Amino acid sequence: MKAAVYEGIEKITVREVPDPSVSPDYPLKIRVDACAICGSDVRTYHHGKSNVVPPQIIGHEVAGTVVEVLEGFESPFAPGDRVTVAAVVSCGECYYCRRGIQNRCENFTAIGYEHPGGFAQYMVVPAKMVLDGSVNRIPDHVEAKHACIAEPLACVINGQELSGVGLGQSVVIIGAGPIGCMHVALAKALGATKVILCEVSQPRLEMAKAFGADVYINPANEDAVRRVREETEGRGADVVIVAAPSGPAQEQALKMAAKRGRVNFFGGLPKDKPTITLDSNLVHYNELFVHGAADSTPRQNRIAAELIASGRINAQALVTHTVPLEGITEGIGIVERGEGLKVVVEPWS
Known part of the structure; x- marks a missing residue:
């Protein structure tokens, strides 16, 4: 062969x-x-x-x-x-x-x-x-x-299950690569009422518009934290998912989250720069939940295959x-x- x-x-x-x-x-x-x-x-x-x-x-x-x-x-x-x-x-x-x-x-x-x-x-x-x-x-x-595409979609399902994405929630996704686009599509399918996509590459942001986010932000052109707050009545988002290998994006994600918000570090960082400066007081006083996500389970792979077959994704x-x-x-x-x-x-x- x-x-x-x-x-x-x-x-x-x-x-x-x-x-x-x-x-x-x-x-x-x-x-x-x-x-x-x-x-x-x-x-x-x-x-x-x-x-x-x-x-x-x-x-x-x-x-x-x-x-x-x-x-x-x-x-x-x-x-x-x-x-x-x-x-x-x-x-x-x-x-x-x-x-x-x-x-x-x-x-x-x-x-x-x-x-x-x-x-x-x-x-x-x-x-x-x-x-x-x-x-x-x-x-x-x-x-x-x-x-x-079921395999990477299963990983996205794992991340959103850990983040508790569901009906009526506001969700920020940082990164408009294929994984970020899957996060947009899945959040909408799960009933999130406002999905905000952040991406510094304008061509990527344009490609991502096929997946139906409600708000598109280019942090290279505007203050992303301020805009997220404006789009969520000043509260911040219920869920923030960092789908990009960016330390600064992970740091910024904490500032986008609402009180008791969930912040998901979905994208790993380069091995030569794996650390970030995390504002512990934001986590403490806003009662934030910060977690990672990696890979997927057999159950999540089955769900991913079903979502693709049904056309929901x-x-x-x-x-x-x-x-x-x-x-x-x-x-x-x-x-x-x-x-x-x-x-x-x-x-x-």
Whole structure:
């Protein structure tokens, strides 16, 4: 089969590799029909990652078609089933897995990191994922290039569940990349009555208008904190989600939140600048709840697939580019330059 193999920092080679075989540990084989490029793939390409040992096939936002099931394995899937595959491979046995927090598994591994990923024509799926609900069917009317967005959408669902986004609330989202746009769409679907999107790039802000925020703010052109206060009758927002790897944005988010507001640091910071100056008195006197969010659970992946299938989340608007395997470095460039939203690799095109 053809695969885009990560060989080391800034080196991905598209070449023929042996087809993966089913086994007791990997009993489900799928033809990869689409695999979207994540920002973490871009970071791995440029800087490497400790749990990605070259040569490795990366890519973890996967949709495909089942082509083989290990004989004797009791699988809910059969050849021909179209599926999405989550990223997290959880053990199912540790303290966090037993509490339903599989995304914080103590023995956490992931597709495209420790396990070969989706930038290839075929991949095999770990048995634990098949059994714990991390593989979900997709209906015929949903194209694979849209279905593969279920994985990042599941992460967005995790963030909004932790933030308590719901009916009648005001929500600020900082960052209008693909994740920020998903946050806008999900907040609206959950019944938030005012969604405010902040983004310093005007072209990105214009692209994001397809997702229906109520207010658009460019902090490069106006005082974002003052504007958020104006839009919320002086109170600040019930929820502020920082969907950008920006320390200053995280600091500013506290000033945008209402009393007893929830502030979600959804985007991690660069490893060489992981600290911020946090105004503890704002947290103390305004009784703010500040929390993070990372990855997703099998349940959230199922919900994400259902939201896409129902049309409640417009995956078509999120996918702005598709590339073949041979165009993967071109796709990485599109992502890092911010020229589009989701870029999807189609291994058979």
